Amino acid sequence: MDNVIDLVNKIQDVFSTIGVGGNDSLDLPQIITVGSQSAGKSSVLENIVQRDFLPRGSGIVTRRPLVLQLVTLPPASTEEDYGEFLHVPTKRFYDFGEIRQEIEHDTTRIAGTNKGISRQPIHLKIYSKRVLNLTMVDLPGLTKIPIGDQPADIEKQIRSLVLDYISKPNSIILAVSPANTDIANSDSLKLARKVDPAGKRTIGVVTKLDLMDAGTNALDVLTGRAFPLKLGFVGLVNRSQQDILTNKSMDDAIKTEQEFFVRHAAYKGIAARCGSTYLAKQLNSILVAHIRDKLPDMRSKLSAMIGQTQHELAQYGDPAFIGSAHKGSLVLKMLTMFATQFTASIDGTSPEISTKELSGGARIYFIFNNIFGHALDAIIPCSNITNDDIRTAIRNSTGPRCSLFVPELAFDLLVRPQIRLLESPSLRCVDMAFQELSKICHTCGTKELMRFPKLHSKLIDVVSDLLHERLGPTSTYVKSLIDLECAYINTNHPDFPGATGAMQELEKTRNKSRKKQQNDHLKVNGTSTTNTTNTAATTMDLKRRNERSSSITSSTSMNGPNGPTLPGSSPSKDSFLNYFFGGASRTDRPNLGPNEKSLHHTNPITSLTNDIEGELESHFANNFTLESGEDFFAQSSDKEDMEVELIRTLIISYFNIVRKTIQDLVPKAIMHLLVNFTRESVQNRLVSELYREDLFNDLLLEDSAVAAERTRCKAMLDMYRKAFAIISESI
CATH class of the missing domain: 1.20.120.1240 (Dynamin, middle domain)
Structure with missing residues (x-):
């Protein structure tokens, strides 16, 4: 059954080698360690590995995700325990002190020296006869206040990084909390509940049980009465700082831990379910069961990813067609x-x-x-x-x-x-x-x-x-x-x-307007004084026009249809001259008698002509110099x-x-x-x-970036196919 963990490790290694995190593309099952600074996360991992290999110190020490793969060596193997880094593939580290130094060196190389964090993980694989197959990820400890030259938003950065890892459905959350603080205020359990509210994929670890105040214990927590979790809680006793300084061996530390639980009055009833050895076995069985449960889903997802990657690779084209024999057909294509x-x-x-x-x-x-x-x-x-x-x-x-x-x-x-x-x-x-x-x-x-x-x-x-x-x-x-x-x-x-249709429309519009105006006038106190005055003025104006027209008509009928008939001239010609010039000039006229003179001066047409001439002279005298743009239409006619x-x-x-x-x-x-x-x-x-x-x-001429992308895509496709084949054989 441990082969499934080895399968996940291989997939993770290959994905990391080609620059694609397995946890990003396939959501590989793995255990994510979460806890606040000084909660004892490093001690938990070292107790499981039974080796001192992690950096220690004050403040933030883990500044990059550490992907830790534990591989069990066969019992018959004569090889010593050793470690390998993915970024140093050709070297084996038999000295675990060198492993600690390499972690510190590579962290500084990527994350800098200002105590900032980086999302780029460190991949470490440890081979040992004393470990069980496990895949764990150690994340930076949760913090509240930046220390020294840490970024001001260091708390936000770490929380975001942790949430990215534990939000994935296939991850198992290892929430570490110290026993000497109130469990209700545990930062790790708060974050775990945020992404796993039912507690189905969270296992709790309570450290530093030996440092609790006398007369107190964490039995309610460890038995699940205070904070229920489906995977339960495991209690641990960390090595003290004095033990670390005196280089107390791991075997002695684990023996001391077991004795604490067996002899403690509150914990002796659950001593078999406490300690680092039990935690390692529990994590191994949980991870194996979790992987086997997720294998069918992983297989289906891999099948879909193979199809997508094949389609993507086909879009990059086959480099074989760039040969001289195929250039013409490729261009035409x-x-x-x-x-x-x-x-x-x-x-x-x-x-x-x-x-x-x-x-x-x-x-x-x-x-x-x-x-x-x-x-x-x-x-x-x-x-x-x-x-x-x-x-x-x-x-x-x-x-x-x-x-x-x-x-x-x-x-x-x-x-x-x-x-x-x-x-x-x-x-x-x-x-x-x-x-x-x-x-x-x-x-x-x-x-x-x-x-x-x-x-x-x-x-x-x-x-x-x-x-x-x-x-x-x-x-x-x-x-x-x-x-x-x-x-x-x-x-x-x-x-x-046309004009006729337009006139009809205008007439309809005017009629509607007139009716509306009449209705409006009637609504305001009947017929107003203003309307009466306007009506009277209009009536008087029409009366004057009629009188004037009657006078002209009467005069015309008295003097003939074409004006007055004067001696020595034809009626039409004289009428024409009288209308435009007021009659013949005095020098051209014949001597007229008294009656004829009287007739001339009393001629109404001549009188009207004189009036017109006077108006024209007056108008041109006042308006002959009108400039362009002046109002010619102040008195426009209805027509x-x-x-x-x-x-x-x-x-x-x-x-x-x-x-x-x-x-x-x-x-x-x-x-x-x-x-x-x-x-x-x-x-x-x-x-x-x-x-x-x-x-x-x-x-x-092919783009080098596209060629590199095609190579990466081909490597991914090969890996997906290989992983699919391995998973298919395991199911």
Whole structure:
């Protein structure tokens, strides 16, 4: 049965040799010794080994984990007891004093001289006829306050190190506590309970029982009444400092220990279950049973690790294929592998799809659907156009004429800049899709491909050049989509409402607004005084306009349809001259009689013409020097206001039509000209650029770090297979 311990030791040795701790990768069953400083951990180990081999002194002495493997020599062996260090594989230490010195020397070499700790373990194997097969790990003692030049967080460092070891499910915790302190305050038992609350894999050791105050004992603890543990407690009596100074032999020390328990009134009933000899046997049987219990799980885990390591090793490639006879096929294989992975990342068929974040083609879809779509939706048409801008465009487009209908030229003039607002987010969409493809390119590459850094770099360069080649035509085409929309404003589009539809919508909106205003006025004390005044003013204004219109109409009917008829002139001609120039000049007029003069001066058309001339002269005298940017529309007419609202409504309607078109066409253009073109031509481009015999030697220069990693991986695989075979034979 002890062969299973030897099996674990061999696995641990090999794992440590190749730089991988067995406790990290396979969680090998082993006994972890935990206790505070001066709890007697070192004495416990020396009593089990029955040799003085551990450093002693004040403060922290054990500053690195010590992996101690005890191997029983055959009874017929004539060889003396000796020790071997994993870091000194060619030397056997027969002098255990030298073993102590080597531990101190290697601790200083790794952990320094400032009493700090290191996680790198020391591996020591002791061969002796007096030991039972065991694998134990001695850890630095738990401390509270840094001493001397120890790091300020030394307590936190040691607790973290201890927890890393005892948290592993396959470890057995050997919790050492001194009997001359309250067991309820034992640091080792507190940590053990933290990771093993049920106490199933913790064995307690109570040291220094001979130093307890007279009349007291630890019987309740040793029998499990005070602190129950499934594996129980074992009591020990350590060698005193005087015994160490006088070099008292281990045989005498163990005999003295047994006599103490047999003669002690409280402990003589449990003397057979106390002492270092019993502890060694108990640990051996516990470890053997624990290993045998864990062997099936270890076998299953090793099987899974073999499969994983085989897969990892395959990714590093076979070095045999770097030979001259296979270089061409290897390069072609790498090119195909890279192109396939690039295409699979875009299509979403890659076997290594991330479950944590969007990747590959999914990110391009997100750009189209979310980023680009939201960017277009965020554009508010006409937000940069004021009502005065629209009035100016309307007036400028009509020139000296008065428009009878909505001027189309003003609509064309104003809608094109709004369409141009779509150009920037469209080009930005192209750039973002290009960046995602570049990211996909840089993330492609298996471990086998990473063997050849120059080849991988060249692959990225070729695909990047291809993407840059396609970026220009794609951006140009997308820009041309905006140019096409600006080139022809299609007011016959089936979704465009036209002037009639827009007018109907405006009328509906105005009616709703009027009804709302009326309701609001009625809610506030019926009809207000202000409304009454405004209504009266409006009524008076309409009355004056009607009177004036009636007067003009009446005068026109009295003097003929075309104005007054004057002697010596035709009615139409005279009416025209009177309207614009106030009649003929005095020097050109014939001599008129008194009645004719009276008729001329009382002519209402002439009077109205004089009024218009006076107003024009007054206006131009005051406003002829108006600067650009001054308000021309302080007194805009209702007709102009209606035209402004109508033009704004038409611009928004047409912009929304174009926005939908651009939102549909830009992703299609990017997919056709950039994404699909690249994914379909990437392999041909890679082959044409890199499959050249003169490049093979340079491209297939293997990275030394990858070669070393492949060697390590192969060694691990061999060890896993060997361990699996041994465990399979043992089950």
